[in-house]
Amino acid sequence: MRSLAGGAGRPARAEVNVGFVALSDCAPLVIARERGFFRRHGLRVVLHREPSWANIRDKLAAGVLDAAQALAPMLLASRLGLDGLALPLIAPLSLGLNGNAITVSAALFREMARLDPESVLRRPMTARALCAVIEARRRSGRPPLRFAVVFPFSPHYYELAYWLGAAGIDVTRDVEVRVVPPAAVPRSLRDGEIDGLCVGEPWNHVTVDQGLGRSVISKHEIWNNSPDKVLALTEEWADRHPERLQALLRGVLEAQAWLDRPENRREAAHVIAGESWVDAPVEVVAASLEGRFRIDRDASVAQPDFHVFHRYAAGFPWTSHAAWFLSQMLRWGQIEKPIPVRRVAASVVRPDLFREAAEALDMAAPTIDGKTEGLHDRAWRLDDASQPLTLGPDRFFDGRRFDPEDVAGYLEQFEVTRLHVRLDDLALMDA
Amino acid sequence: MEKLRVMLIDHRPDRSSEIAEGLERSGCQVIARTAGGPDLAREVAGVRPDVIIIDLESPDRDTLEGMQRLSDALPRPIVMFVDETDRDAIRTAVRAGVAAYVVKGASAERVRPVLDVAIARFEEHQALKDELHQVKSTLEERKITERAKGLLMKRRGMTEQEAYAALRKLAMDQNLKLSAVARRVLDMADVL
Numbered sequence: 001m002r003s004l005a006g007g008a009g010r011p012a013r014a015e016v017n018v019g020f021v022a023l024s025d026c027a028p029l030v031i032a033r034e035r036g037f038f039r040r041h042g043l044r045v046v047l048h049r050e051p052s053w054a055n056i057r058d059k060l061a062a063g064v065l066d067a068a069q070a071l072a073p074m075l076l077a078s079r080l081g082l083d084g085l086a087l088p089l090i091a092p093l094s095l096g097l098n099g100n101a102i103t104v105s106a107a108l109f110r111e112m113a114r115l116d117p118e119s120v121l122r123r124p125m126t127a128r129a130l131c132a133v134i135e136a137r138r139r140s141g142r143p144p145l146r147f148a149v150v151f152p153f154s155p156h157y158y159e160l161a162y163w164l165g166a167a168g169i170d171v172t173r174d175v176e177v178r179v180v181p182p183a184a185v186p187r188s189l190r191d192g193e194i195d196g197l198c199v200g201e202p203w204n205h206v207t208v209d210q211g212l213g214r215s216v217i218s219k220h221e222i223w224n225n226s227p228d229k230v231l232a233l234t235e236e237w238a239d240r241h242p243e244r245l246q247a248l249l250r251g252v253l254e255a256q257a258w259l260d261r262p263e264n265r266r267e268a269a270h271v272i273a274g275e276s277w278v279d280a281p282v283e284v285v286a287a288s289l290e291g292r293f294r295i296d297r298d299a300s301v302a303q304p305d306f307h308v309f310h311r312y313a314a315g316f317p318w319t320s321h322a323a324w325f326l327s328q329m330l331r332w333g334q335i336e337k338p339i340p341v342r343r344v345a346a347s348v349v350r351p352d353l354f355r356e357a358a359e360a361l362d363m364a365a366p367t368i369d370g371k372t373e374g375l376h377d378r379a380w381r382l383d384d385a386s387q388p389l390t391l392g393p394d395r396f397f398d399g400r401r402f403d404p405e406d407v408a409g410y411l412e413q414f415e416v417t418r419l420h421v422r423l424d425d426l427a428l429m430d431a
Numbered sequence: 432m433e434k435l436r437v438m439l440i441d442h443r444p445d446r447s448s449e450i451a452e453g454l455e456r457s458g459c460q461v462i463a464r465t466a467g468g469p470d471l472a473r474e475v476a477g478v479r480p481d482v483i484i485i486d487l488e489s490p491d492r493d494t495l496e497g498m499q500r501l502s503d504a505l506p507r508p509i510v511m512f513v514d515e516t517d518r519d520a521i522r523t524a525v526r527a528g529v530a531a532y533v534v535k536g537a538s539a540e541r542v543r544p545v546l547d548v549a550i551a552r553f554e555e556h557q558a559l560k561d562e563l564h565q566v567k568s569t570l571e572e573r574k575i576t577e578r579a580k581g582l583l584m585k586r587r588g589m590t591e592q593e594a595y596a597a598l599r600k601l602a603m604d605q606n607l608k609l610s611a612v613a614r615r616v617l618d619m620a621d622v623l
Contacts, residue, residue: 051487051488051489051490051492052487052489052490052491052492052493052496053493053496054492054493054495054496054510054530055487055492058487058510058521058525058530059525061521061525062521062522062524062525062526063522064522064525064526082500083496083499083510084499084509084510084511085510149497149501150493151493151496151497152496152497152499152500152501153500157501177497177501178472178494178497178501179493179494179496179497179498179501180469180494181490181491181493181494183490183606184468184469184490184606186606187469187606188469191469193469206603210604275599275609279599279609280599280603281596281599281600281603282596284603334500
């Protein structure tokens with residue numbers, strides 16, 4: 001029997017070490033800790049800020065961290081051994097949707113506007129103007145444009161590649177992509193080391209705020225309500241501590257629900273801006289959290305879904321999201337052999353664990369694991385759920401659809417690809 | 432057999448020289464020592480090391496990871512722990528605060544002893560100096576920030592909160608640590 005608080009027999013709260021990176025979308029973890037959602041479920045969570053995604057992965061492998069914020073594709077890459085480690089990591093929960101943007105240097109934007117003044121005014125903007133710039137640079141013998149992303153296996157890379165690809169630009173040939181740590185992005189842009197970037201907030205805002213660049217498109221505009229960060233754990237830890245895992249998931253889920261109440265976003269900005277977390281001025285963090293996408297020093301556009309943490313079943317780890325990332329890893333030649341896409345996706349993404357936590361909180365959860373992406377340009381009702389759910393639009397900016405049951409057929413549609421596998425081999429493997 | 436060519440990336444110069452010395456003594460050649468930074472990919476390409484040893488506090492780890500998959504032209508460093516199947520070995524390296532990358536071509540067997548030496552050195556350094564250093568510098572940094580805040584409050588008539596916000600904005604804009612900005616503010620006390 002549990003004794004009263006403070007008594008000698010009080011059960012010690014289980015300590016869980018959780019890693020995060022100083023980005024606005026670490027909010028669910030920080031809020032869960034700072035607003036007592038972890039405590040409520042009997043956990044003492046110690047949050048560790050890590051300077052690199054590689055650290056997050058390795059510290060999970062080493063058991064120094066029990067769980068961590070991670071880029072969804074990192075887990076897939078590791079499962080496939082693309083990172084040289086082949087770790088059995090799982091994602092029982094998505095930490096949120098959207099949250100990134102593509103920003104180009106002020107000079108590059110001027111060049112785009114000069115060569116294609118009409119296309120740079122459209123929303124969502126296409127990369128057509130960039131195509132003109134790349135052509136012009138090639139003709140005059142100037143070096144290729146350089147873009148920064150945060151990790152080779154990152155939503156950022158696939159978003160950038162997808163956006164460029166739709167305009168006929170091959171991310172692997174027509175531009176140079178390199179990894180730059182987010183905090184170093186403003187300086188790299190200022191020093192002309194890079195011409196553009198795809199990173200998470202608050203770094204687009206910081207770059208624009210300093211007059212260094214112009215944000216051209218948000219992740220939400222590229223693919224409405226698309227996946228990004230997940231809560232990652234090793235399979236081993238999850239198996240060994242099923243109760244702690246469920247408590248952890250419940251704490252994060254409640255924090256996500258809290259975060260999506262509009263009246264809480266300002267308070268959330270104050271909390272996560274703190275020195276131990278994102279360590280940035282409150283106003284810088286608040287803008288995107290409150291749905292303002294700053295595109296220029298003196299211009300913002302309203303994007304209420306810039307960060308989505310809870311609504312639209314944002315925490316649910318869809319296998320179709322994982323399958324889309326795998327499709328892009330294939331498309332750009334990162335995966336060099338045919339793989340059983342759906343099986344790999346299902347081995348990493350664990351909706352079963354999510355449902356258990358949601359049910360305990362009486363929160364609605366989808367009863368299906370995957371869906372066709374790109375079918376909805378407005379919010380819609382999902383009946384395949386424990387209680388009817390409103391899901392958000394899931395449209396790709398170029399209007400394409402992604403059927404996770406037919407990745408080979410999907411990849412066949414693209415003109416710009418760097419496939420290393422034959423699509424009929426892939427279809428066979430994925431059958 | 433030729434000596435293994437090692438590149439050492441450590442953001443702390445005091446430690447870096449000690450680690451390099453240890454590596455040299457164990458029979459490899461430290462061909463480059465750097466704190467990292469925006470030029471890292473180019474440096475790696477120029478130096479062409481067999482092995483890269485990097486401290487885990489460096490944000491440049493992801494830059495190395497990026498070289499694996501984003502470019503055909505650059506060398507491809509692959510992360511390596513003493514024995515990939517042995518979690519304890521990974522733990523030892525991670526706890527010591529060090530990781531190794533094998534650049535294509537170098538054999539894992541040859542790299543292993545290098546990482547072992549690096550781990551031992553990092554551990555030693557950590558045990559002897561880290562704690563003390565950490566405690567001292569955190570205290571020092573806090574003191575400096577407090578003094579800078581006080582200065583702004585007195586000379587600029589700011590509230591404590593405003594002073595702190597001003598310092599943090601400066602730190603963000605200049606991409607510096609809060610304590611570094613605070614130090615600058617104190618340095619400019621006469622002008623203020």
